[in-house]
Every structure is written in C-alpha cells, then in structure tokens.
Amino acid sequence: MATFADLMSLLMALFVLLFAMSSVDIVKYKAVVESFNETLGNGDELTPEQTSFFQSVQQGIDAQTPVIENPQTDEVDKSTREMQSLYKQLQSSFSLLGEQAVKIEFAEQSNQIKLVFPEQIAFDAGRAELKPHFVVLLRKLADLKKQPLLVKVVGHTDSRSITGGRFLNNWELSSARASSVVAQLVKDECVRPEQVQAIGVADTQPIDKSQTEQAFAKNRRVEILLLSMGEQNEKMAMQH
Template sequence: MAKKKCNDAPWLATFADLMSLLMAIFVLLFAMSTLDAHKYEAIVKSLTHTLGHGSDLTQTQVQYFKQADELRKSDQNLDGETRIEHLKPLYESLVETFAMASQQSDVQVSLDPKKKRVHISFPESISFPTGRAELKPGFAVYLNKLQPYVNQHARLQAVGHTDKRPVTGGRFKSNWELSSARAAAVIQKLILDGLIQPRQAEVIGVADTSPLSLAETEEGYAMNRRVEIIIEPNYFNENEVDAPN
C-alpha cells in the first residue's frame, strides 16, 4: 500500500518560529525604551512587505503600541505628581528654615521633581571669601541646619560655581580648581560634623559653566559665585544601593 504524501512544507514551522522570535524582540525593545508609534508603524510596514504578510496584522500591532504609549505617558505624569508630593514637605521645611536664618533671603531653595531632589543655593556673600575656599565662620551655622533633613538614605552633592572672570593670585590656577575646592570644603565640613558619611557625598566643580546671570556687572557676577547643595532624600532606597552604616 502506497504511503500518503505529506504536502505540508517543512519550512513553515521554522518560519513560524522565526516570526515568534521577531515579535518577542519587538516587545523587548518596547519594554527597554520609549517607542514612537509612527516609527514602529513604518518598521512593521517594511517588514510585512518583505515577509509577505498583509496589513491587518500591522494595524493591530500599531494600535496596541499606540495604546501602550498613551498608558506609559499617563503613568509618567502620575509619577511626576507623586514625586512632587513626596518632595514638598522637605522643600517647604527647608524654605522656612533658611528664611528664618537669612532675613535677606540670600539662600535659595528649589525643587527638581524630575530627578527627585532639592537644591539649596548659598551665595558667596555668606559662604566663602572672594577667591578662597575656606568657609566663612557664619556659614557653618547654615550647614548645620541641614541636619534634620539628612538621613542614611540621602545623597548630598556639593556643586561649586564661579563667575567668568579669571582667577588672579592666590593658590588656585583656575575657576575649575576654585569651584571644586569650595565644593570639597562644604562636604568635608558636613562629614566632620557627622551630618553625612563619605559614601553619601559627591563633590562637583563647574567653574562658570552654569551661570544664573549673563550680565557682565558686579551684581551679575555675584549671583554666579555660589555653592549649591543638592539633596536626594531617598537615593539609597530607590537605587537599591546599600545605605551607609
């Protein structure tokens, strides 16, 4: 008795597996990055034209990714609102604290909800003598006021800023050295006073690359000479990094 011939092409199974893998790759890429639905539609059209599929599958896939993109944007907006709510108590308390310490409102406090941190800007007039990196005696009083707001989960960055005029005389050869030395002096003071551990600290000197004012006047230069302390209150929790002991 003759055997019945099988008309199924054996390559179809392999082809189906390849299509499944291709779809898995697209899903993985979507999960790892922000996907523009229009770009995805163009990619899928190109692939389906090459592979010989119809347009129905393309439209289904595009619609799925459009909905997923809208959901992602909605989650991002909600996350931004949540970040602000979590930072508000810290921000408002710091504003009140430094408003009481400085009747002239020299200290500026601002929110950065996107990066989940608070900035505190101290002008040179209360922090350092001109052209030097030794803390003014009264500046320690301001730094000590940070103690209630810093715990083992927080990370602190000190960022030194200068004006655009070159350094003349003294031990610093450039504004880069001066701004870095001032930031280091702030962190060293916080560590010596026991407010933070070395692992929680970061020193940054940016010289005159991030000015507050572009005016080439004494007032404009004074605004740019400052040191910032940036507090990320939950850095070690949210980044799954072991907190300092």
C-alpha cells in the same frame, strides 16, 4: 431534539469542569467565556437557567481576576511626598534664621531640591575656607543623613580669570569650595560620607551671562542638590 444553545451549554459545562480540575490563566479563561457569549448572541436563544449559569460563571471570573498594583508607582508617590515635606522643613529652618540670601527651590518633575548659597555669605573672595556664619547655616541640614538622598555639592565661579592666590584657575577654586562644604557636612554629621559628592564646574553653568558686577556676583555660588533615591535605589547604590 437538542438545540444549539443546549449544545453550547454542555460544552461550557465541560469547560468549567476542566477549569475546576486544573490551573488556568484567568485572563485567557475570561476571553473564552466572552467568546461563548458572543457566539450565543444577547441571550435570546438561552433558557433562564442557562442565562443564570453564564452569569454566575462570569461573576466568578471577575472575582478571581487579580488587581495588579504597581509598587514602583507607590514608591515614587511616597518619595515625592517626602521631598515636599523636606522642602517645607528647609524653608522654615532658614526663614527662622532670617537668611534671605539663601534660595531654596523644589523641582517636582525631577523630584529634587536645590539650595543656592551666594559667595558673599559663604566665602571670602578667591578663598575656599567657609565663613563662620555659613557653617551655622550648613548645620541646618543635619537631618539629611536620615534621608534616602544623594547630596551633590557644586561649586561655581564667575568667568574672570584668577590672578594670584593659591588657586591656578576657576576649576581649582570651584572644586576646593565644593570639597570644603562636603568636609564640613561630614564633620558635623549632617550627611553620611557615602551619600555626598563634591563637584567643581568653574564658570560653565552661569545664572547670568552678562558681563556686569551684579552678574558676576550671582554666578559665584555654591549649590547643594538633594536628589531623592528612594530606599531601594539607595540600598543598591550603597552596594556598589
């Protein structure tokens, strides 16, 4: 007389036969096998041959279960490594010039690099023409055109009103300074025209809100933000 375990073995054999003759979802199939195992208990009612059969089926399922990789995660890791490498390269380049006034920061969470150039090394007061030494510093960014980066040049001023001169207000001055930097970077082929933006924010993003000469000097600056886009994102951005 056939036992319950014999009956279940026959059903399982039929199930495997159907599986071999068709394309079945591995995950669903694995769940069914585990259900059979639970129904039969811990193997107390199985013969050695039946136990061996179920184990071989389980091993076959495990071998066919695909390992799902996440290419997006791999690209993020690669992008972070590239930005860290660029950060170290920029630190080394400006260090060799002995330029201590330039600040270079790397924000790993947002995966971006920020270079801060104070007004004293970049522009004369109230003007948007680049100082010769500042032009030399900008040429240290020559490799940016090879990188999948979005380059944002942001002009900042202090909170004091402009009196006289060609600019009516701090918005015009900050925008003109950012545009001058962008024009120089494009002229020297440090960046590609499609990867760079000029932004003027006047006095809306101060480093120091106190009303002192030292604070005003800190706030008058130009920042160059390097944002990693990744190769795929850059290609998509260039298509629009």
